[in-house]
Amino acid sequence: MLEGKCAVVTGGTRGIGKAVAKKFLLSGAAVAVIATKDSEDARKALKEINPEGTGRVKLYACDISDPEAVDVTAKQITEELGKVDILVNNAGITRDNILPALSKDDIDSVIDINLKGTMYVTKAFIRGMVRAKSGSIINMSSVVGLMGNKGQTNYAASKAGIIGFTKAVAREYGRKNIRCNAIAPGFIETRMTDALNEEQKKEIIKTLAIERLGKPEDVAELALFLASDSSSYITGEVIKVDGGMYV
């Protein structure tokens, strides 16, 4: 589905990002995986994404909350892998606490990485897409950005911000054949949800129409659809992958 395309996935060495990178690679794309650090874990993840070693995948270390570093990395990716057709803004962090207990750093870091990072990375690649007159941008929001969640005011704000950003980009660049959509995952089995104990997980599952936690692959399937030409008339959309958590 993605033969000959080049994709960038931020936060691509863990959880949903890793599943998306793997899915894209298997679908024929060359994939640039952006991670905060070129660590042992990141390299291990890269092997898991590309176990046969046959796919074209490369790791780039970049702090996406630093716009200058983002520009340098974007240039490097374009030089090494070619024109970027697909961008998945997936990198995100949580710093959960009740509002009065959130420090300035808890607020800033979540907004800086989740929201501003998404904007910086999109900004760095959008002009290449404009020149190519095509592109698909997929922003990882969250069901929390739609419905809110106690203990996650900073995270919910960042993820709701991503939705506004997605819609504005869709409007600004639709005429350039660049689509921009958001995915709003619910509870997906990743390191973020590993922090929950079994009791908490059971309580969450009770609230879902489909009584299980989601898998990163459930999200990757939608990302593939949105990245591909199969969704060529879909833009500015927010699609939940939440097992009916918020209906």
Added chain:
Amino acid sequence: MNETKEAIVKIIAEYLDKDASEISTTENFTDIGLDSLDIMELVMQIQDELECKIELSQDITNIDKLAELIESNK
């Protein structure tokens, strides 16, 4: 046509998927099919490619005037 104007025409023609010969340098940007967002995007592209700084004003309405502005700032 001087080099600057030629370069601008080439960039705009490519952007609009047209042949350079179809791009008028005297017609207003809007008349050759560019809206304000296109112009902002193109100005960034022209700045990069011609290594210049462009400060657009309301008076810069066509390619001739844009080329003159760039030349005068050289």
